[in-house]
Amino acid sequence: MSQESHLARLAPLILFFAFLALYISTAARGYIVGGGAEAESMELQRAVVYNGIAHATSYPAYVILAHYFTHLGAVLGDDPFTWVTYFSSLTVALALVIAYFLLRLYVRWYAAALAVSIFGLSGVLWHIATIAEVQGLHLLTVMGILYLGALYTRQPERVAYLEGAALLFGLGLANHRIIVLWAPSIALIALGSGALRRLQPWQYVRLAAMLSLPLLLYYDVFFKVPAGVVYGLGTTFNPPINAYNALQIVFGYGQEGLLISPLPELGARIALVGGFHLEFFTPIGVMLGVIGLALFIRCAPLYGIAILIGSALSFAFFMTWRQDHKAFIYYGQSGFALIVGLAHLADLTVRLPRLGKRLSLALPLVALIPLLFALGFPKNNRAIDRRGAEYFAAYASLPPESIVFTGGWSPDHWIGLEAVAAGYKVGLFYDREAPFIAAVADERRTQNIYLSHWMQMYLGMLSGQNPLLELGMGFGGTHTPFVQVLPRGDPRIAAEAETATKLEQMAAPGIQLYSYHAHADQHGAYFTLYWRVVGEIPERFIPFAHLRTVDSAGNTTGLIAQRDYPDPVRGYYPTTAWQQGEVIRDTVFIAWAEDDLPPAESLRWTFGFVSPSTGQRTGEIFLPFSVAARP
Incomplete structure (x- = not known):
């Protein structure tokens, strides 16, 4: 042959x-x-x-x-x-x-x-x-x-x-x-x-x-x-x-x-x-x-x-x-x-x-x-897409009796069904109307109400629209693909802030970083920031979060990594919507750079806001790198 x-x-x-x-x-x-x-x-x-x-x-x-x-x-x-x-x-x-x-x-x-x-x-x-x-x-x-x-x-x-x-x-x-x-x-x-x-x-x-x-x-x-x-x-x-x-x-x-x-x-x-x-x-x-x-x-x-x-x-x-x-x-x-x-x-x-x-x-x-x-x-x-496992972990991390609006016909809902079958006590709502979501969040103040990623997309929130904000709702960040929907001034967020590390530093006119949580894993650093409104907020400030290098005198010499949004809480909750005395839970994730990091003593975390009218930072709050050091 x-x-x-x-x-x-x-x-x-x-x-x-x-x-x-x-x-x-x-x-x-x-x-x-x-x-x-x-x-x-x-x-x-x-x-x-x-x-x-x-x-x-x-x-x-x-x-x-x-x-x-x-x-x-x-x-x-x-x-x-x-x-x-x-x-x-x-x-x-x-x-x-x-x-x-x-x-x-x-x-x-x-x-x-x-x-x-x-x-x-x-x-x-x-x-x-x-x-x-x-x-x-x-x-x-x-x-x-x-x-x-x-x-x-x-x-x-x-x-x-x-x-x-x-x-x-x-x-x-x-x-x-x-x-x-x-x-x-x-x-x-x-x-x-x-x-x-x-x-x-x-x-x-x-x-x-x-x-x-x-x-x-x-x-x-x-x-x-x-x-x-x-x-x-x-x-x-x-x-x-x-x-x-x-x-x-x-x-x-x-x-x-x-x-x-x-x-x-x-x-x-x-x-x-x-x-x-x-x-x-x-x-x-x-x-x-x-x-x-x-x-x-x-x-x-x-x-x-x-x-x-x-x-x-x-x-x-x-x-x-x-x-x-x-x-x-x-x-x-x-x-x-x-x-x-x-x-x-x-x-x-x-x-x-x-x-x-x-x-x-x-x-x-x-x-x-x-x-x-x-x-x-x-x-x-x-093969590199791990969002399915990430969404399931998000359901597993929710407090018992939480409600997640999934939009129904979506991967978010089907993964939620798997979480429910696994024993997690989560309610799945497939209603898609913003007024109904706002009504549920306002009436069920003892439950935690979330929007899945697909639901955020359906409501146009990923492209700059926010019908829930127009209906008077507030938002709380999470370290998951979900975002929490809250009545403005919800006392539960203020109670959470009391359990975090106190800081009470001014970040912008009318805005104080009251407290924070921080931790890190092999992927990056996770920060939960509790902003508190202590006075009049004159404009719509833009938040920033940086990992910087500093010299021996504490002066900034470089930028290693950053995470910026147009507004706090993933861009969903502008400072102009905040009310006097309100505490806002904001979450920030900063991924590690691929290269090796400089010595820890030359690094620091920096948070604050930028004034869009002047283009200048309204203040900078520094945290030592050790609060969320790379493992």
């Missing part, structure tokens, strides 16, 4: 294990937070881990398969939530292998391997392979259907290929229904290969049976109803579920309104969907892919047109589906036509008559691999 034959045989194994290793090494760990498509991942994680019911349309094929896959993680003593994400890594890696075998029917092994590598490193595939998402299984079924379709064009007498495609199509319908966008392509392949004149009536019955069989997986949804399983419906979570709720989910409850005509904004919609393809495959990749696809259609017109139709229908549909940035996770199927084109171009390189022409075509194709890796790794390395 020749060396080339050995490489052709080894290529799919190398591709599978290489991409599986890449995806798993960059996959999100534990609870997934995220802010884009992965913002809904934890709802899927919970449905899978507890073998529950996911949001519409329930995705039973995904839930069942991923649930049993997590049992492997349980055997290894690993976190099941992480293994839900690993299921995405596995399915995308398998989809790439099937894509390789598909392309091998038309091109040489190295051309197929090159195109599949570009596909696997594209932003969309790398993204869905590193989060909990049904699109990995969807892509696997699409690749399987297209592979069987390609085999059928070569051996139309083998009805088993059509039956296999029908079975996978049914499995796709039991997962994500955008599989229907490939129905015209499969029909064209079947008709163009003479299925009408070859198939007998009983074979149509078998095809229908194969298509329908996986749809029985939807019965699993109704089977779970009496068990009271975990499920998500709208903004309610874990209430008793009934058969009607299950039917709503199966038929797409909550999805209405997402399908919108693109015609009023056709140019913008083309730019949006097309822009994502340019980002995921690069402009040069898209251009070469289009050229290659046109040439491929000349060589294999039936199959090439089928691929073009499926990708074009997908592209058109995505212009109508959802008006937000989350829809890009579907674009793997619309971009596959480009991969077919790139494979065909790569295969043409050896046919060109001169070396210069070969290199002029081969070099841009090969260069796409390191380029896509360099572009994709910083965006898709989710």
Whole structure:
């Protein structure tokens, strides 16, 4: 056997294990937070881990398969939530292998391997392979259907290929229904290969049976109803579920309104969907892919047109589906036509008559691999994201009977449900209206009321809006992603301040740093500052917190680290809203610099305010480095 034959045989194994290793090494760990498509991942994680019911349309094929896959993680003593994400890594890696075998029917092994590598490193595939998402299984079924379709064009007498495609199509319908966008392509392949004149009536019955069989997986949804399983419906979570709720989910409850005509904004919609393809495959990749696809259609017109139709229908549909940035996770199927084109171009390189022409075509194709890796790794390395664990720790640190407004459909809420299940006594409110939040904070003065990070974002607080401040609410900082909502002048904060280290130094006109807490860990220094209003505050002062170097005389010689906000309490509570006698809890975290620190005796912590009218500091309060020294 020749060396080339050995490489052709080894290529799919190398591709599978290489991409599986890449995806798993960059996959999100534990609870997934995220802010884009992965913002809904934890709802899927919970449905899978507890073998529950996911949001519409329930995705039973995904839930069942991923649930049993997590049992492997349980055997290894690993976190099941992480293994839900690993299921995405596995399915995308398998989809790439099937894509390789598909392309091998038309091109040489190295051309197929090159195109599949570009596909696997594209932003969309790398993204869905590193989060909990049904699109990995969807892509696997699409690749399987297209592979069987390609085999059928070569051996139309083998009805088993059509039956296999029908079975996978049914499995796709039991997962994500955008599989229907490939129905015209499969029909064209079947008709163009003479299925009408070859198939007998009983074979149509078998095809229908194969298509329908996986749809029985939807019965699993109704089977779970009496068990009271975990499920998500709208903004309610874990209430008793009934058969009607299950039917709503199966038929797409909550999805209405997402399908919108693109015609009023056709140019913008083309730019949006097309822009994502340019980002995921690069402009040069898209251009070469289009050229290659046109040439491929000349060589294999039936199959090439089928691929073009499926990708074009997908592209058109995505212009109508959802008006937000989350829809890009579907674009793997619309971009596959480009991969077919790139494979065909790569295969043409050896046919060109001169070396210069070969290199002029081969070099841009090969260069796409390191380029896509360099572009994709910083965006898709989710293994370093520890926000899920951070949010759970935030719930665990709250006083008993606290209330957290989560906004409902958010990772913050689902992680809160896990905290409640773990025994932490926390109330989760999914109401999103600022007046209701203010009313609860005003009425329940013996309870601690918090806003989750997602809720802060929903209320516009991360972008400078603050409807709760306009309703007369005050705020208290925490060393978590949460912020506390308080009635102004809440006596509990004044009582807290009495237990801290007293300082009572003036920081700005009308503002005194009454007391503080400080501690440090390997990440940085944590300060809880209790400001007290002792007089009139003439303007909206800007706070600062620095770690500085000083000389032997105590004069500042340098700045090591800092943490500045436009207003105290993470920018949410301006000094102009403070009232006479009020005590405000402000929290500051200053991360350690990467370099080694100078000697401790040359360092000091500095806090204070800046006057925006003069640009000058109104005062500086110094604390020795030892109060929060680096361990």
